[in-house]
Amino acid sequence: MKKQSFYILIIGCSRLGVYIANNLSKLGHSVVIIDEDESSFILLDVNFSGFKIEGNPAELETLRQAKIAKADIVIVTTRDDNINIMVAQIAKEIFKVPRVMARIFDPVHEGSYLLKNIDTICPTSLAGDILLKAVTDRDEGK
Amino acid sequence: MKYIIVGGGNSVYYLSRSLISKGNQVTVINRNQDECIQLARKLNAVVISGDASNISILDQAGASSADAIFVITLNDHDNLVICQIASLTFRIPKIFTLVDDPDNEEVFNQLGIQNVLSINRILTSLIEEKTGFSDATNLLSLAEGKVNFTKLELSSQSPVINKNLSDIQLPDNTLIAVILRNNTPIIPRGSTTLQEGDQLVVLNSPIEHSKIIRLLTGEK
Numbered sequence: 621m622k623k624q625s626f627y628i629l630i631i632g633c634s635r636l637g638v639y640i641a642n643n644l645s646k647l648g649h650s651v652v653i654i655d656e657d658e659s660s661f662i663l664l665d666v667n668f669s670g671f672k673i674e675g676n677p678a679e680l681e682t683l684r685q686a687k688i689a690k691a692d693i694v695i696v697t698t699r700d701d702n703i704n705i706m707v708a709q710i711a712k713e714i715f716k717v718p719r720v721m722a723r724i725f726d727p728v729h730e731g732s733y734l735l736k737n738i739d740t741i742c743p744t745s746l747a748g749d750i751l752l753k754a755v756t757d758r759d760e761g762k
Numbered sequence: 763m764k765y766i767i768v769g770g771g772n773s774v775y776y777l778s779r780s781l782i783s784k785g786n787q788v789t790v791i792n793r794n795q796d797e798c799i800q801l802a803r804k805l806n807a808v809v810i811s812g813d814a815s816n817i818s819i820l821d822q823a824g825a826s827s828a829d830a831i832f833v834i835t836l837n838d839h840d841n842l843v844i845c846q847i848a849s850l851t852f853r854i855p856k857i858f859t860l861v862d863d864p865d866n867e868e869v870f871n872q873l874g875i876q877n878v879l880s881i882n883r884i885l886t887s888l889i890e891e892k893t894g895f896s897d898a899t900n901l902l903s904l905a906e907g908k909v910n911f912t913k914l915e916l917s918s919q920s921p922v923i924n925k926n927l928s929d930i931q932l933p934d935n936t937l938i939a940v941i942l943r944n945n946t947p948i949i950p951r952g953s954t955t956l957q958e959g960d961q962l963v964v965l966n967s968p969i970e971h972s973k974i975i976r977l978l979t980g981e982k
Binding site: 713 | 815839842847850869872873
């Protein structure tokens, strides 16, 4: 049986954005990646089969061009938390995208009303918790 | 009144100066430390250097007791997040913000922020009005764009010239609010006759917008 293919929009050609884009493209999903800076697309695999759109991701015009209304999943991974919050809200509240995920650096925003109905990944608290655990485990182990 | 102003540049300075001169209490939040020092020297205001999308900075600025906040940083996404925090965390009664991208007026409205103005949209319509590329200018939108104030001038081509207002079948939800004739305002009545060169200020819903313009100007 053929696996289901999703239309996935990735906002921000950051290292994380590139990592997800390359892998999802390999899995056969149709991927569109947006970044303001054309030179950031250089990080994508040569085999990347998706589309690249150069434009301000927080602009409605760019998102429409990327056919956001048709997206099954939107993943927001720019380096700016506020851009990520705004784009995630636009995707969820205005375009009613079924699944919206955002990378947010500031742990304060995790689970806040600003990211209602949005799956949030906070690398700061993820890495922080692992480091903290490593330190406390070591304390307890002696 | 207690105001918080977030942003930089001359507009923050002039706005603060004007509010302070009227006896208001002003707190400015700006990300750039050098600019903060300059503002603090020139203004009789509390100036805080920091990122206003950080809850603790807004708290430090006294957001929980502020009467109004003006959010005028240069980035629309920063303005959105700051306004949402001001509204939802601090319940500041009056929130006002600017956006760069005219589309964002609607975006902000849909994301719960109501008093949004795009300088670029205003400039565009002013320039269009002054250069006369269009006979109709959108003056103002109210109630999240559900009501438009439109100004239009009747050219010699207009099909309604020399007609009484009572003889013109206006679409629903439309009102000719005022007629400017040689810069004199006339409050229209049914017996008022329209003349070439009259400027009409029309209140209408956006749905009827193109219909009313066709009707009054004869433009296709």
